[in-house]
Amino acid sequence: MKIGLLTHSVNPRGGVVHTVELAHALHDAGHEVTVMAPATPGQQFFRPLRCASELVPVASTPPDMVAMVDSRIAAYVNHLTPLLERAPFDVLHCHDGIGGNALATLQDRGLIDGFVRTVHHLDSFAQPQLMAWQHRSVHQARQVLCVSRVWQTTLAAQGIKALEVPNGVDAARYSPVPQATDAGLAQRLGIRTDGLVLLCVGGVEQRKNTVRVLQAFIQLRAQMPQLQLVIAGGASLLDHSAYAREFQALLQTSGAAPDVLLTGPLADDDMPGLFRLADVVAMPSLSEGFGLVVLEALCSGVPVVVSRIAPFTEYLQPQDASWADPLDAASIASAVQHALRGRDAQRMAASATRLAAQFSWQRSAHLHADIYSKMRAISLCP
Template sequence: MKIGLLTHSVNPRGGVVHSMELAHALFDAGHDVTLMAPATPGQQFFRPLRCHSALVPVASTPADMVAMVGSRIDAYVDHLSLLLEHTHFDVLHCHDGIGGNALATLQERGLIDGFVRTVHHLDNFVQPQLMAWQQRSVVQAQQVLCVSRLWRDVLQQEHGIAAIDVPNGVDAARYSPTPHAKDSALAQRLGIRSNGPVLLCVGGVEERKNTVRVLQAFIQLRAQMPDLQLVIAGGASLLDHSAYARTFQALLQASGCSRDVLLTGPLADADMPGLFRLADVVAMPSLSEGFGLVVLEALCSGVPVVASNIAPFTEYLQAGDCSWADPLDASSIARAIQQALADNDRQRIAASAARLAARFSWQRSAALHAGIYQNLTAREASPCL
């Protein structure tokens, strides 16, 4: 099949990683895949691609969210309108509201028969226009997919949409506990210390990631573990998290722990496997996730994990896979971190990683997607009775 996958950015966010890994797995299975994303001048995908790719030109990102999203929708519509004049896709599949709205517009214009939309999670935007665009991207899709039972149930109960649950995967060859010669150089370059435990959070400072409560937990732990270092990696996002970041910075300055908290900002993709190996525990007490790829990546790297005791984490993690935390309670997060550091059983972590990697592979995800695509194309080709 000829498949077009649309994602919202070239940056290493969860939905973009999902789109890229799915594109590679479909390509390796023999499909003709093109991964598309908006890109400002000079931008490229954060990781080299094996499949075809297309960068949709957009101007420098506007500060206003509605203007930014609207401009990217328009850019996709313009790009695909020209592309569809000489290229036919069996399936067009988007992973966010930007691509979804572009495809909905093309569908309304009669340029495509339908599209597939994966919902990783839904946001609660303050701006009505963003909420309207998000809703349109879902309800206009021919088929909606999601990455967890949690979001499948939300779509059914709150939107009346029968979505299909198609989970993520993890690249267990890329994320490995085997040390690499470059790990120590990475630690030195970033400023990660070796004289105490390292607590790693991935995703930057934002409310959904619960970073303020992680900092509160870290401040509590410093009383017993003065050598503990908090590393917060990543943060490339199209959304505006500045108000939450100011709250985080105010707490950090008042705590007196600034020298022990490292914010790396967005990192090169090649740094991520080594970064996991440098950590003593990875904390992901998120308030909301579509799936939580970081958990699988950390476990495959041999690192104990703290996760929120809520779905979707409770769907695929068993007792012993992680240390559970109440994401609304900083003290609970602190206790879970302590437990993870104290109960660092490498053999148990390896067993958890092996079981989860066998269950969640990109090859299996691609096969499930291909079956859904084939059913849709067969339905379209069937004559009306």
């Protein structure tokens, strides 16, 4: 099949990583895959792609969210219209509201007869236009997919019958085996190797619960003065500035700033080594679509702290993680202590092996291809 996969960015956000990994697995299975994403001048995908790609030209990102989303939807429509006229796709599959609205517009214009939309998670926006776009991108899709049961249930409450198609993890890429480059990465980023490292991935965001992680870290410093908090990533199209100011205010008044490292967005090649440098990875999120970081950390031989909520409770067994109440900083601190005290390489390896077998990109690609084929068969019926 000829498949077009649309994502909202070239940066390594969870949904973008999912899109790229799915594209590679579909490509390896023999399909003709093109990954598309908006890109400002000079931008490239965070990782080299094995399949075809289309960078949709956009100007520098406007500060206003509504204007930014509107401009990216229009850029997608303008880019895809002549592309579809030259060579139509068997399937067009978007992973966010920007691509979803572009495809909905093309569908309204009769240029395509339907599209697939994966919901990783849904956001709550203050701006009515953003909420309307999000709603349209889901409700006008011919087939909606999601990556966890919790979102399948959430969508069902809105009258949408979504199919659950899980994520995957590349167990060869994320490995506990130390590499010669790990020490150089630690030195370059300023990660201490003579203490303990608590790692969070995703930047400073309310959904990631970063302020409560910092509160937990402040509590832990009294007992673990050698502990360093490393917060990696943070490339996002959403505006997290108000929450970042709250985080910075607490950081400065607490006196913890010398022990907190914010790396900002990192090169994709740095991520496997970054996990290996950590002593524990914390992901006590308030909301997640799935939580790819958890699988990547476990495959890297690092214990994880997660929220005792779905989707984590769906795919993790009790022994796979240390569990926390995401609304209680003391609970997060206790879970970090539990993870550090109970670190067991054999148990983590067993968890990683089981999860990597359950969640492979090859299996995900096979399930996607089956759904695409059924949709195609229906559209070809007289």
